[in-house]
Amino acid sequence: MNGNQDPLKDWLVSTYRDVFGDPNNGNQVGEDGxxxxxxxxxxxxxxxxxxxxxxxxxxxxxxxxGNETVVDVLGKVHGYRVLLVVAAAVLIVCDxxxxxxxxxxxMLESVVRQGTGxxxxxxxxxxxxxxxxxxxxxxxxxxxxxxRPKQFEELSRAIEAAFPGSAKWEVKVRHEAHQDRIVxxxxxxxxxxxxxxxxxxxxxxxxxSIFKDPKVTVSARDQEGVETGYRISYEKSMNAGAKGFxxxxxxxxxxxxxxxxxxxxxxxxxxxxxxxxxxxxVAPMPSRVDHPLDLVDENLRHLPYATxxxxxxxxxxxxxxxxxxxxxxxxxxGGGKTSVIRTLLTEAARRGxxxxxxxxxxxxxxxxxxxxxxxxxxxxxxxxxxxxxALHTEMMARNAYIHQMKIEGSQLPLMIAVLDEFFILSGxxxxxxxxxxxETKEQLKTLDPLxxxxxxxxxxxxxxxxxxxxxxxxxxxxxxxxxxxxxxxFGTRISLGNLSQDGALMMWGDSTVGREVDTSVKGRGxxxxxxxxxxxxxxWWTPNVDRHPNKWNQLAASEKDIIEGLAPAEAPQFTCYSSxxxxxxxxxxxxAKRARKHGNAPEPIVIGTGDDENSAAPAPxxxxxxxxAAKPEQPMDDxxxxxxxxxxxxxxxxxxxxxxxxxxxxVTVDSVDVxxxxxxxVTKTVLTxxxxxxxxxxxxxxTGVVVLPEPDAATAPV
Numbered sequence: 001m002n003g004n005q006d007p008l009k010d011w012l013v014s015t016y017r018d019v020f021g022d023p024n025n026g027n028q029v030g031e032d033g034x035x036x037x038x039x040x041x042x043x044x045x046x047x048x049x050x051x052x053x054x055x056x057x058x059x060x061x062x063x064x065x066g067n068e069t070v071v072d073v074l075g076k077v078h079g080y081r082v083l084l085v086v087a088a089a090v091l092i093v094c095d096x097x098x099x100x101x102x103x104x105x106x107m108l109e110s111v112v113r114q115g116t117g118x119x120x121x122x123x124x125x126x127x128x129x130x131x132x133x134x135x136x137x138x139x140x141x142x143x144x145x146x147x148r149p150k151q152f153e154e155l156s157r158a159i160e161a162a163f164p165g166s167a168k169w170e171v172k173v174r175h176e177a178h179q180d181r182i183v184x185x186x187x188x189x190x191x192x193x194x195x196x197x198x199x200x201x202x203x204x205x206x207x208x209s210i211f212k213d214p215k216v217t218v219s220a221r222d223q224e225g226v227e228t229g230y231r232i233s234y235e236k237s238m239n240a241g242a243k244g245f246x247x248x249x250x251x252x253x254x255x256x257x258x259x260x261x262x263x264x265x266x267x268x269x270x271x272x273x274x275x276x277x278x279x280x281x282v283a284p285m286p287s288r289v290d291h292p293l294d295l296v297d298e299n300l301r302h303l304p305y306a307t308x309x310x311x312x313x314x315x316x317x318x319x320x321x322x323x324x325x326x327x328x329x330x331x332x333x334g335g336g337k338t339s340v341i342r343t344l345l346t347e348a349a350r351r352g353x354x355x356x357x358x359x360x361x362x363x364x365x366x367x368x369x370x371x372x373x374x375x376x377x378x379x380x381x382x383x384x385x386x387x388x389x390a391l392h393t394e395m396m397a398r399n400a401y402i403h404q405m406k407i408e409g410s411q412l413p414l415m416i417a418v419l420d421e422f423f424i425l426s427g428x429x430x431x432x433x434x435x436x437x438x439e440t441k442e443q444l445k446t447l448d449p450l451x452x453x454x455x456x457x458x459x460x461x462x463x464x465x466x467x468x469x470x471x472x473x474x475x476x477x478x479x480x481x482x483x484x485x486x487x488x489x490f491g492t493r494i495s496l497g498n499l500s501q502d503g504a505l506m507m508w509g510d511s512t513v514g515r516e517v518d519t520s521v522k523g524r525g526x527x528x529x530x531x532x533x534x535x536x537x538x539x540w541w542t543p544n545v546d547r548h549p550n551k552w553n554q555l556a557a558s559e560k561d562i563i564e565g566l567a568p569a570e571a572p573q574f575t576c577y578s579s580x581x582x583x584x585x586x587x588x589x590x591x592a593k594r595a596r597k598h599g600n601a602p603e604p605i606v607i608g609t610g611d612d613e614n615s616a617a618p619a620p621x622x623x624x625x626x627x628x629a630a631k632p633e634q635p636m637d638d639x640x641x642x643x644x645x646x647x648x649x650x651x652x653x654x655x656x657x658x659x660x661x662x663x664x665x666x667v668t669v670d671s672v673d674v675x676x677x678x679x680x681x682v683t684k685t686v687l688t689x690x691x692x693x694x695x696x697x698x699x700x701x702x703t704g705v706v707v708l709p710e711p712d713a714a715t716a717p718v
Contacts, residue, residue: 035119038109041102045091052088055081101129107162108137112182115155118145130186133169137184145180159184195227197257204256205232210249212237219278226261233276240272243533244510253279267310282310287521290558291343291542293565295350301414303347305340306494306527306537314527314537316344316492318353318466320410324491324528326457326467330474330507331496333642336523337470338364340494341418342542344468346566348416349373354572355468356391356585357418358384360425360640364470365418367546369592372571375415376588381428382440383588384419385449390584391417391465392452397578398463412464413575419453420470426450427643427705435662450703457489474503475645496525496539508534542566642708646685646700647674656707657689657698666709670695 054061058078062071077084109123122140129135141147147155156173163171167189174183194202198216205214211234220229232253239245250268257266257279264281271277289307296304301319308314316327327344331337341364345355349372356375359365369377378384402409419425433444456467469490495507499514507526508514513534514526523539543559544551545566552560576582649655651671656664667689675684685700700706 036106036109037120037122038102038106041099043095043099045088045095048084048091049088051077052081052084055084097128101125101127104129104134104137108139108159108184111158111162112139112141112155115158116145116147116151118142118147133163133165133171133186134184135186139182139184141180141182143180147175147177147182155182165189197227198230200256201230201232201253204252208252210239211235220280222262228260228262228281230257230279231276232279236272236275240270240275240277244512246270247510247512249277265309285309285524285536286538288523289538289540291346291540291562291566293562300351303344303351304540305343305347306525306539308527308529308535308537312529312535312537314529314535317530318348318414318416320408320462320464322461322491325461326490327469327492327494328474328490328507329468329470329494329496330472330499330503331470331494331525332472334522335496335519336525336539336541337496338420339523339542340496340539341365341420341468341470342368342545343540345374345416345418346371346542346545349572350566350568352568352572353414353416354574355416355418356387357420358387358425359420360384360428361421364420367544367551369546371545372568375574375585376592378588381425381432382443383591384425385429385444385447387584387588388419388449388452388456389447390578390580392456394576394578394581395456395460395463395465398465399459401577402462409462409464412577414464414466415574416466416468417456418468418470421643422469422471423473423475423643423645423705424640426703427640427707430703430705431658431707434658461489472642473644473648474499474506475648491528493528493534494525494537494539495527496523510534640707641710643705644708645682646687646704646706647672647682647702649685649687649706654709655687655689656709664707 054074055077058074058081062074065071065074105123105125108125109120112118112120112123118141120139121142124138124140125134126136152173152175159173160171163184163186165171169186170189172185172187174185176183192199195218198218202214202216205211205216211232214232214234217231217233218227218229219231220227222228234240246268253268254266260266260281262281263284265284266279267282269278269280286307292304296313297315299319301322302315302317304313304315306314317324329337329340331340345357345368348355352373354373354375357365357368357377359377359379360381362379365377366379368374378387398409398412401407402412429444429449432440436444456465460467467490474495493507495503495514496517497519498517499507501511501515504514505511517526517536518524521538523541525537525539526534527537527539529535543555543562545563546552555563574582574585576585649669649672651669653669654666655669657667659665669687669689671688673686673688674682675686677683682702684702685704687698687700687706688695689698690696
């Protein structure tokens, strides 16, 4: 031996071992020197192939052999030559498949052993194994074998790389820990026929991890096959029932879905108890909705006022069984609050419900004076306090009637009381308590309008009295700290324009609702739906119903048609259960009639340049005469630009404060100290005003308000 290797011999030995295995390893050690559970491969086809070859060449062999027995056997074998050739071919094919199965079994065992560090108990590849991609394989592990997620991820990648998929097939690896096995399966690739929108929604939900196991399916298509609805199923969770979570998800889904081809908008319906939500298309919000002439809601106790998202009709339920008997409207000057009030009151009148209004600014509700169903419109602050007290007496009389007659509250006729610009009215009451004469102060103290109003908010529901309150901004001290849960009785709530964070929290219980309203569209806001959820809404436009020529002649023909169509055929009548309210309404009507007959507003004084002799009125003889001539019938400070609660004042703001002479003077607030009780209600507010070393501390009670020199910027439209 010269020690040189024979290449041919080495190739033959390697091929033999590759095909038949190493007879000396006892099926315990593999080619890599590590343990293996796989025995060597033993082909069956060579033996049958030899016999088939002998059968084919039997005639030649028989001519060379003289033994008759051998010749007789060869003759019989030759007769089965076709069958033997077919059998040999079949066995060769089987051996090729068996060899491929054997090699894939070895490969899988090796990959699992290297990837997990554990030798499989048994590795089985299904037969036939497949041509290019394995059909199915089961790798049985020992009981209790632990495969970590990272190990399994690397193992899956290795197996999938060993069996690359095609356009039709792909290999999937699954670990069935409860059965201690790894399953490798070839699966048919289903063509992805999903639309781009569905793919985006599915991908975003999976990557965001806001739902567990989300699945997006198409729930509706139009006649042209365009998707118009989706169903998103998920595993039930606590978050799915939270309103704030739902709002954020809705905004994200609408943004991901994008503008639909039809121009309609996406809306979302939640079913958290069932574990899914739906997306569907609705008509876009209109930019203006004129007050419909038809009765949109045939229920005469539903007062419609707006069109909400998804063509929903928003209404105020004034029935006795309503859980939201009173209405609160929040909106800045020019935001459409007055139009909403007109809409509600005209709808009430055409349904036979009378109303009485208080308008401290003298310009918001004046057009409703004399309208069918209108008892009176009160402008004077002291008369308004008398009205609130008379209304309180009416409520007590109604409750007594119900008790004595043993009837239900629903049998009493309804009436609506409107207080517009509530903070301005409250500010006037408090100013009268400071600057009024002794008789006025004593009268206001006896009337206690704020306390009476708080009682009405809590108790008026069962008496058939409905309250409609209009303010420029919401505030926690709306009814004072002693009013308890009065604010919660205003279940029907409407906000116009953009709210502050605190205002949104008070109105809707969510600091994100009502803060991004499109203020470029007049009348756009948020309203409380019949399901208790706030929704975007477009308030109906109701023109001023005042038939005074100066107002009526400015209206377009379509607006006049609206007014004519809304007018009730018969004016609703008041039914008073207390002589106080009946007497007050009669006296207010008489005062209004006398004012219209004898009242005369002063003519404006035109000031010219001085060069034109006819450009100015004759000069008064003295300054006193000039002031007297220019002074209107109402005090100058009676026309407040705006009033806000003292607790809402911020440092640096300029407010109007009474001086020693009772005149309103502007001061700058240096600091604000708000005291609250354990429930968070305001108990006291202290404003520090002044500059330098001279500072003054002014204390306000929970209902205290301050006057602003101009409308509050926080409530003005953006």
